[in-house]
Amino acid sequence: MHENPFAVVAKPGDKVADLSTPRPIIDEDRLAANIARVQAYMDEHRLNFRPHIKTHKIPALAAEQVAAGAKGINCQKISEAEVFATAGFEDILITFNILGSQKLERLAALNERISGLKVVADSAATVDGLSEYFATHKPLEVLVECDTGGGRCGVQTPTEAIALAGRINDAEGLTFVGLLNYPKPGAAAEVQAFLSETLSSLKAAGIDCPIVSNGGSPSLFEAHLVTAATEHRAGTYIYNDRSMVRAGHCSEDECAMYVLATVVSRPTADRAVIDAGSKALTSDLLGFSDYGTVISYPDAVITGLSEEHGVIDLSKCTGRRPEIGEKIRIIPNHTCVVSNLFDTMVFHRDGVVTRVEEVAARGLVW
Amino acid sequence: MHENPFAVVAKPGDKVADLSTPRPIIDEDRLAANIARVQAYMDEHRLNFRPHIKTHKIPALAAEQVAAGAKGINCQKISEAEVFATAGFEDILITFNILGSQKLERLAALNERISGLKVVADSAATVDGLSEYFATHKPLEVLVECDTGGGRCGVQTPTEAIALAGRINDAEGLTFVGLLNYPKPGAAAEVQAFLSETLSSLKAAGIDCPIVSNGGSPSLFEAHLVTAATEHRAGTYIYNDRSMVRAGHCSEDECAMYVLATVVSRPTADRAVIDAGSKALTSDLLGFSDYGTVISYPDAVITGLSEEHGVIDLSKCTGRRPEIGEKIRIIPNHTCVVSNLFDTMVFHRDGVVTRVEEVAARGLVW
Numbered sequence: 178m179h180e181n182p183f184a185v186v187a188k189p190g191d192k193v194a195d196l197s198t199p200r201p202i203i204d205e206d207r208l209a210a211n212i213a214r215v216q217a218y219m220d221e222h223r224l225n226f227r228p229h230i231k232t233h234k235i236p237a238l239a240a241e242q243v244a245a246g247a248k249g250i251n252c253q254k255i256s257e258a259e260v261f262a263t264a265g266f267e268d269i270l271i272t273f274n275i276l277g278s279q280k281l282e283r284l285a286a287l288n289e290r291i292s293g294l295k296v297v298a299d300s301a302a303t304v305d306g307l308s309e310y311f312a313t314h315k316p317l318e319v320l321v322e323c324d325t326g327g328g329r330c331g332v333q334t335p336t337e338a339i340a341l342a343g344r345i346n347d348a349e350g351l352t353f354v355g356l357l358n359y360p361k362p363g364a365a366a367e368v369q370a371f372l373s374e375t376l377s378s379l380k381a382a383g384i385d386c387p388i389v390s391n392g393g394s395p396s397l398f399e400a401h402l403v404t405a406a407t408e409h410r411a412g413t414y415i416y417n418d419r420s421m422v423r424a425g426h427c428s429e430d431e432c433a434m435y436v437l438a439t440v441v442s443r444p445t446a447d448r449a450v451i452d453a454g455s456k457a458l459t460s461d462l463l464g465f466s467d468y469g470t471v472i473s474y475p476d477a478v479i480t481g482l483s484e485e486h487g488v489i490d491l492s493k494c495t496g497r498r499p500e501i502g503e504k505i506r507i508i509p510n511h512t513c514v515v516s517n518l519f520d521t522m523v524f525h526r527d528g529v530v531t532r533v534e535e536v537a538a539r540g541l542v543w
Numbered sequence: 544m545h546e547n548p549f550a551v552v553a554k555p556g557d558k559v560a561d562l563s564t565p566r567p568i569i570d571e572d573r574l575a576a577n578i579a580r581v582q583a584y585m586d587e588h589r590l591n592f593r594p595h596i597k598t599h600k601i602p603a604l605a606a607e608q609v610a611a612g613a614k615g616i617n618c619q620k621i622s623e624a625e626v627f628a629t630a631g632f633e634d635i636l637i638t639f640n641i642l643g644s645q646k647l648e649r650l651a652a653l654n655e656r657i658s659g660l661k662v663v664a665d666s667a668a669t670v671d672g673l674s675e676y677f678a679t680h681k682p683l684e685v686l687v688e689c690d691t692g693g694g695r696c697g698v699q700t701p702t703e704a705i706a707l708a709g710r711i712n713d714a715e716g717l718t719f720v721g722l723l724n725y726p727k728p729g730a731a732a733e734v735q736a737f738l739s740e741t742l743s744s745l746k747a748a749g750i751d752c753p754i755v756s757n758g759g760s761p762s763l764f765e766a767h768l769v770t771a772a773t774e775h776r777a778g779t780y781i782y783n784d785r786s787m788v789r790a791g792h793c794s795e796d797e798c799a800m801y802v803l804a805t806v807v808s809r810p811t812a813d814r815a816v817i818d819a820g821s822k823a824l825t826s827d828l829l830g831f832s833d834y835g836t837v838i839s840y841p842d843a844v845i846t847g848l849s850e851e852h853g854v855i856d857l858s859k860c861t862g863r864r865p866e867i868g869e870k871i872r873i874i875p876n877h878t879c880v881v882s883n884l885f886d887t888m889v890f891h892r893d894g895v896v897t898r899v900e901e902v903a904a905r906g907l908v909w
Contacts, residue, residue, distance in 0.1 A: 183622075183653070184622060184625075196645075197646060198643070231850055231851075253850065254851055255549075256550060259549040273807065273818070273851065274807040276805055276807055276867065277564070277805060279561070279563040300809065300867055303807070303808075303867065306868070329808075329810075329849065330808040330810055330852065331808075331810055333810060439642055439643060442640050442666060442669075442695075444665060444690055444695075444696055444697055444698070452639070456883050459821070459826060460825060460826040460827045460828065461821060484879060485639065500668075501666055501669065502642050502672070513850060514822065514850065517884070518884075518906070519906065540884070540885065540886040540906065541550060
């Protein structure tokens, strides 16, 4: 699908500076350093590490994460897990409540194909739906998702967690294998309290709980404070982005992705317009009031995006201002959603393209 | 690319209520009515109508727009125009300053393939770049883009517009064919003043200007107030969305697209979580503080999106609240960006799938 025979395809050896814009570009050395740095931290603290592949959706990158020491991967939907299972991954955790006959059928088929599939549940309805399917299929491993302050999915109290763990173990075709929480940055103590209380009660009830899966990228280097956890999940760290710099997780020099864009208009002295809009950078603000950091022009502010245009306010730039035709590099607010917009991702070292990977798990309906 | 043999593909005859979620769905009758309604307005006011295909990126829909009376189409990048040229469209206006050797080469190749290619320019740099290429190729038709208050690209004054029109006509390989403005809603008088002053001066200078292209969806039904215009461009009207309802352009019942989502969690009495996040609805707020209108639950507020989850605040719902497993329908803030996330689009009539179209022009790097 989406073949366009007229498109110019980047290839190894091409100069990044010559590539058509807009497109995200990944620095190989920063990518490798980001993988190594976080794995070293996890190893130091004897935490299993489970990278979330939603950030890149590229099997080759997950293979690099596993080669560095990661134990399995984290997917957010069945289609992602299907693509990664086809690529050879066996230990896949899908952190989603899976409901509905079409998804359950696909989940059962996926479970037959790989050895280490795991999903989460936070309600009796989800557990009962899973059991209805898996009673007559290969049994499925299920974790209870806990809301430790993240405010999304998850049971609200340790009491609810224990009841649901029991329901899973009582359900035909399901095995309770652990607890999982959706992260809230900077709340290690809160997370630890919820999880350790739940673990104590599970132990008292004689329910085995081999996995305690904590997560999150911005607070990744606080993972060791949650001593109840056996593993940590994170995605964004592999590329990093402006939100990770703000969180103090990394410096700008550790951001492996930038979006290459061309200045296509300078209608006024204070305004530049680039060819990267919301269909390249996305509208994700993540609390910022603008749409990315312009490398080499720190005082330039991307004030607005339409679909294929970005408007940059140059009024605070004291030195040189970008000219029409000039290519600029932007660190996006959020890399995971940028990945999701492009069918291929270009990698480089020192400005020369090293490889072009298909973003294999994007654009797939569940 | 992106083939997933395990994916369940929707097909004609399927019930929409049974489809896997999340995914956008288009109502055939509303689609046809939206096309007919706007074309009738343009016909009544003797304005040529040029639909912008960025909204749907599907050649079959553009064919319906042209069959209804549209004169040519509007694309925002070369890759879109390439796909639509392959599908048989000849009169294509690309409303973008095209710069850089790769894009210019592709533009020249595209110009050889179709009879009615047109682009815009708002600077000497763009004009000179085009001329450098087209001097030795089939000549290209160029419009001058004017900033009539939209604050994006465009020359700032009629004087600049006239100078640039002259430069185009003086440039080898280029022909000046018109003026174009990027719309600013509710500013018909301002647009009219800029365009009519420019037209008078062009006439005085003996420069022919056959096309005056005005645009915009929210202010579409003010198009007749800009009597200087010969044509109008608009995209969103074909699907409509929450922003178009707010603008007074249409009612909720005229929104042809909704995003079908499933409630996957009800962690608290006041919170529902659905399987549509920013990778289904996008983060486009367009001035709203939340992420769409939940049909049948008017008091439900989609307060936050992560990538694959949407969090809904139900605290203001006085009646029934959606339950786990229930499918809900959401009118997105902005349809054009939702289209861009999905490889295929499902159409229905009375809840039964009529066809599935490939979103052929998405995901293509320029």
